[in-house]
Amino acid sequence: MNAIDFSALPVYTNAEVVVCGGGTAGAFAAIASAREGRDTLLIEQFGSLGGTATNGLVTPLMSTHIEGNPQSSYLFFELQNKLRALGASNERGNLFDPMLLKYALEQLCVEAGVRLLYHTFVPEVIKDGDKIVSVVIANKAGLSLVKGEIFIDATGDGDVAVRAGASYNKGNPETGMNQPMSLRYIIDGIDMHALGAFFASEAERTGVSKNASVWADGWEMYADCCRGSNVTLTKVFEEAIEAGDLTVEDHIYWQVFAMPGRYGSLAFNCPEFFANIDGTNPEDLSISQVKGKQAIVRQLAFYKKYMKGFEKAYIAEIAPMVGVRESREIVTDHVLTAEDILGKRKHPDMIAQSNYPIDIHGKQLTNRYLVEPADDGKPWYEIPFRSLIVKGIDNLLVVGRCIGAEFIAEASVRIQPTARSTGEAAGIGAALAIAGGKSIREIDGADVRGIMVKKGAQFA
Ligand SMILES: Cc1cc2nc3c(=O)[nH]c(=O)nc-3n(C[C@H](O)[C@H](O)[C@H](O)COP(=O)(O)OP(=O)(O)OC[C@H]3O[C@@H](n4cnc5c(N)ncnc54)[C@H](O)[C@@H]3O)c2cc1C
Numbered sequence: 161m162n163a164i165d166f167s168a169l170p171v172y173t174n175a176e177v178v179v180c181g182g183g184t185a186g187a188f189a190a191i192a193s194a195r196e197g198r199d200t201l202l203i204e205q206f207g208s209l210g211g212t213a214t215n216g217l218v219t220p221l222m223s224t225h226i227e228g229n230p231q232s233s234y235l236f237f238e239l240q241n242k243l244r245a246l247g248a249s250n251e252r253g254n255l256f257d258p259m260l261l262k263y264a265l266e267q268l269c270v271e272a273g274v275r276l277l278y279h280t281f282v283p284e285v286i287k288d289g290d291k292i293v294s295v296v297i298a299n300k301a302g303l304s305l306v307k308g309e310i311f312i313d314a315t316g317d318g319d320v321a322v323r324a325g326a327s328y329n330k331g332n333p334e335t336g337m338n339q340p341m342s343l344r345y346i347i348d349g350i351d352m353h354a355l356g357a358f359f360a361s362e363a364e365r366t367g368v369s370k371n372a373s374v375w376a377d378g379w380e381m382y383a384d385c386c387r388g389s390n391v392t393l394t395k396v397f398e399e400a401i402e403a404g405d406l407t408v409e410d411h412i413y414w415q416v417f418a419m420p421g422r423y424g425s426l427a428f429n430c431p432e433f434f435a436n437i438d439g440t441n442p443e444d445l446s447i448s449q450v451k452g453k454q455a456i457v458r459q460l461a462f463y464k465k466y467m468k469g470f471e472k473a474y475i476a477e478i479a480p481m482v483g484v485r486e487s488r489e490i491v492t493d494h495v496l497t498a499e500d501i502l503g504k505r506k507h508p509d510m511i512a513q514s515n516y517p518i519d520i521h522g523k524q525l526t527n528r529y530l531v532e533p534a535d536d537g538k539p540w541y542e543i544p545f546r547s548l549i550v551k552g553i554d555n556l557l558v559v560g561r562c563i564g565a566e567f568i569a570e571a572s573v574r575i576q577p578t579a580r581s582t583g584e585a586a587g588i589g590a591a592l593a594i595a596g597g598k599s600i601r602e603i604d605g606a607d608v609r610g611i612m613v614k615k616g617a618q619f620a
Contacts, residue, residue, distance in 0.1 A: 164563055166284055166286055166305070166541035167305075169296065169303050169304050169305050169450065170304050171294070171304065171305045171306075171307055172297060172301065172304035172305060172306055173275075173277075173306055173307075173397055174294075174307035174308060175200060175306065175307075175308050176193075176198045176199040176200065176308065176309050176594050177195070177198045177199070177200045177308065177309070177310050177311075177314040177587070177590045177591065177594070178191075178200075178201050178202065178203065178295060178306055178310070178312070178471065179199070179311075179314055179587075180202060180203050180204065180282045180295060180311065180312065180314060180315055180319070180320045181203070181205075181211065181282075181313070181314035181315035181319075181560075181620050182203070182204030182206075182208075182209040182265075182276075182314070183209070183210060183211020183212055183213065183314060183315075183316055183561035183579070184210060184212070184316025184576050184579040184583065185314045185316075185560030185561075185579040185580070185582055185583035185586075186202060186209075186211070186315075186559065186583060187202070187209045187265045187268070187269060188233065188382055188562070188579070188580045188581075188583030189312045189559050189581065189583035189584070189586045189587040190202040190269060190274045190312075190587060191217060191235055191268050191269055191272045191274060191584075191589025192235060192584040193274075193588070193590050193591050194272035194273045194274045194587075194590070195272050195587075195615075196588055196595070196611075198590065198591045198595075200274050200275065200587075201273075201274075201275045201277060202274050202275065202276050203277045203280050203282055203297060203306065204277070204278050204279075204280065204312055205279070205372055206278065206279070206480065206481070207278045207279055207280045208262040208264050208266065208278070209262055209265040209269065210258065210262050210482065210588070210596045210615075211481065212314060212483055212484070213228060213229070213261060213301055214258045214259070214261050214265075215262075215345060215479060215481040215616065216344060216479050216482070216483040216484075217258050217345065217427055217477060217479040217483075218248075218258070218344060218429075218483055218576070219253075219255065219256050219257070219258050219261075219342040219419055220254045220255045220256060220417055220449070220514060221254045221256065221575070222254075222575040222577065223254065223516070223577075224514040224515060224516050224540070224570075224575070224578065225512065225515040225516050225517070225540075225578050226336075226514070226515050226539070226540045226620050227495065227620070228579065228620070229576060230619060230620050231581075231617065232511065232512045232513050232577075232581040232612065232617050232618065232619055233512075233577070233580045233581045233612065233617050234584070234612055234615035234617040235268070235580065235584050236577065236580055236581075236617075237616055238268065239265070239268060239494035240253045242264040242267065242268065243256055243260060243261065243264050246263070246264065247420065247544070248260035248264070248419075248421050250380070250420045254620070255417065255418065255419060255420050256419065256420065257354060257419045257420060257422055258346075258419070260421070260605075262569065268328050273527075277299075277306075279298070279299055279300065280297050281297040281298045282295045282296065282298075282315070282319060282320060283296055283298055283319075283323070283325045284296035284323050285323045286305065287324060287325070288554075289554075290552060290553055290554045291553070291554045291555050292308075292311050292320075292324055292553065293307060294306055294307040294308065295311065295320060296561065298450060301601070303549065306417045306525075308350065309555065309594055310472065310555045310593060310600060311554060311555060311556050311557070312556075312557045312559060312586050312590060313490070313550070313559070313562070314325065314558075314559045314560055314583060315562070316439075316484060316487070316560055316561055317439060317440050317484070317487045317488050317562060318487075318488040318489070318490040318562040318563055320556065321391045321490040321553070321556060321558055322488065322490075324550070324553050324556060325553070326478050326490050326491060326550050326552060326556075327490075327491040327551065327552075328488040328489055328491060328562075329488070329489045329491070329495075329565075329567060329570075330440075330487065330488045330489070331438075331486070331522075332567050333566075336436075336483075337436045337522075337575065338436075338437070338438055338439065338484075338486050338519050339485035339522065339571065340432050340433055340434050340521045340522040341414075341432070341439055341444075341448055341482050341484050341485065342413075342429065342430060342431060342432040342433070342439060342452075342482075343431060343433075343448055343449065343451075343452025343453070343455075343479055343482055343483065344409065344428060344429060344478060344479045344483055345428050345456045345469075345475060345478045346400070346419075346425060346426065346475075346476045346477040347428065347472065347473050347474065347476060348422075348423070348424060348425045348476035348500040349424055349472045349473040349474050349476075349584065350424045350469050350470060351421065351424070351468075351469040351470075351471070351472070352374055352379075352381060352418075352424055352469065352471045353374075353469070354469035355374060355381070355467065355468060355469030355470070356373075356374030356378060356381070356469075357375065357468060357469075358467050358468035358469060359372040359374065359392055359393075360583055361468075362392050362393060362395070363392045365395070366394070368390055368391060368392050368394065368395075370387070370391040370392055371383060371384045371385070371391040371392060371393075372385075372391065372392040372393055374486050375504070378423065379420070379423060380417070380418045381417070381418040381426065382412060382505055383415070383416050384415040384417075385397050385411065385414045386411070386412065386413050386414060386415070387408070387411045387582045393505070395411075396466050396467070397411045397414070398411075398545075399466070400462050400465075405458075405462050405465060405466070406458065406459070406462050407455075407458075409431065409432070409434060409455075410431060410455060410458065410459060412431070412432065412434065412522075413429070413432040413521065414428075414429075414430045415429035415430065416428050416429070417429070425476065428459070430455075430459070431452055431455035431459065432452075432521065432522070433448055433451065433452070438487065439486075439487040440487050440488060441483030445482050445619070447544030448482045450522060452482070453478060453545055456478055457475075457477060459545055460473065460474075460475060463607070476569070485521060485561075485574060486561065486571070486574065487571050489562055489563070489564065489566070489569075489570050490536075490550055490558045490562050490563065490564055491545035491562070491563025492547050492548060492549055492550055492551055492558060492563065492593055492618050493547070493549045493551055493601070494507070494544050494546035494547045494564060495547070495564040495565060495566060496541075496543065496547055496563075496564060496565040496566065496567060496569040496573065497566050497568075497569055498518070498568040498569055500541055500569060501518065501568070501569045502518070502541075504538065504539060504540060504541045505541055505542065506536075506538070506541075507543075507605075508544075508545075508605070508606060509541045509544045509546060509604060509605025509606055509608075509609075510542035510543060510545075510605060510619075511543060511544070511545050511548075511585035511610065512542050512543040512574065512577050512578055512581035512582060512607050513540045513541070513542050513543075513620055514540060514541060514543070514573065514577070515539055515540040515541065516572045516575050516578070518568055518569075518572050519569045519571050519572065519574075519575075520568075521569045521613075531560065538620065542565070543574075543578070543581070543582065544605055545589060545603070545605025545608055545609075546564075546566040547563050547565070547583060548563055548582060548589070550562070550564075551564075554599055554600070555599070555600060556600075557586040557589065558586075559579070559582040559583045559585075559586045560579040560582060560583065561573070561574040561579060563582055570605075581617075584612060584617070585608050585612065588608045588611050589603045589605075590610065592607060592611075
């Protein structure tokens with residue numbers, strides 16, 4: 161088959177900074193770049209921002225587990241204030257309403273002057289030597305080109321970097337398997353008091369009072385029941401499996417969170433798929449949608465039959481986007497290793513800090529990765545700016561869950577607060593490069609961090 165000559169396509173638009181993908185990291189990158197005065201275009205395949213956090217219905221924010229909860233992002237606080245004003249975040253800031261997060265991110269983009277190009281997919285790039293000159297876009301206007309000076313790959317899967325010829329890691333090196341994906345959902349119409357009373361009665365029936373609670377007059381709630389743990393809901397799950405009303409997979413990973421401002425509404429962190437499936441394989445993504453909906457309908461029937469409070473409950477939302485925990489990790493100038501994370505390594509050009517554990521679903525951490533944690537009195541690791549610069553390409557940064565990391569390291573860096581930090585740093589770094597007429601490799605991460613701090617970011 162002859163190669164297609166995309167360079168003959170019409171130019172749709174050009175921008176100084178072109179951000180591909182409007183998830184957490186992409187939105188933060190675009191806002192940060194526009195705030196530094198650069199003409200910034202954000203291209204997103206769906207009609208809203210937030211990606212996994214919104215269209216994947218992934219709430220809440222995990223904590224970076226650093227004492228005092230510092231946030232290596234100034235935009236973190238602006239977003240938090242916006243969400244609070246909307247009644248869509250709790251005081252601590254970890255619980256949020258995914259629907260209003262879409263709105264808040266979009267407003268921050270609009271206010272910063274980011275040009276949003278929704279319903280547009282990036283399938284290909286055009287290069288000149290080691291530089292990307294444009295990305296190909298596909299949308300209702302057909303195929304065309306977007307030219308740019310610096311490109312930021314925020315697709316979560318490293319689509320742009322891979323099309324540009326970057327190398328990548330993918331999946332567990334021991335098994336070849338990616339982390340499991342999940343199709344998340346929200347149920348509305350729940351009587352939270354009745355559900356709380358059910359949890360209490362189960363605790364009494366089973367003698368186990370663990371991981372099922374409702375508080376703040378029914379506004380806040382958390383429960384989990386993962387196979388192998390002995391918690392309040394274990395017995396009712398086992399009874400439902402025994403009766404054929406649930407599958408064993410339904411029980412392997414089940415978790416539920418309340419969302420501020422949404423009384424009677426719960427977000428479920430399940431169903432999870434444990435077969436060898438791949439978030440960059442269109443067939444696997446399609447099958448996950450079909451199997452996921454079957455599981456969600458089955459799970460609602462289980463709540464109605466076995467629990468209290470679900471009598472008038474209904475499925476409010478099934479994520480349009482399958483939740484992908486891990487797919488490709490792009491090879492960058494510094495690839496984060498298990499030793500970097502567990503050894504709590506520090507870097508002079510660091511732009512993010514975290515102490516979030518290695519969080520691998522579906523598989524236990526093997527001994528090979530258990531390195532002795534460093535004890536320098538600073539229990540966190542750092543992400544250098546170099547982990548965002550795509551190796552072998554002159555003008556491409558990568559942000560979010562697909563930054564340069566080994567499989568094990570990605571299992572820690574993938575959380576939303578870290579995606580926010582990497583996005584913000586990339587946006588500032590791209591702006592600095594353009595302002596100074598420099599290549600992205602000439603930008604010192606310490607200077608990027610300096611701007612983040614000046615604007616309100618916190619580092620431990
Ligand atoms: C089931 C699940 C549970 C999780 N639980 C938590 C949790 O409780 N707390 C936490 O902090 N983190 C959690 N995480 C991790 C975290 O939510 C994600 O790793 C993070 O949100 C990823 O952000 P991102 O910006 O890198 O990618 P994404 O949010 O995936 O954004 C990528 C964006 O790019 C768009 N896109 C992709 N390809 C293209 C293309 N070629 N062209 C145009 N647009 C494109 C997508 O539509 C999307 O909007 C969880 C993840 C999953 C999957």
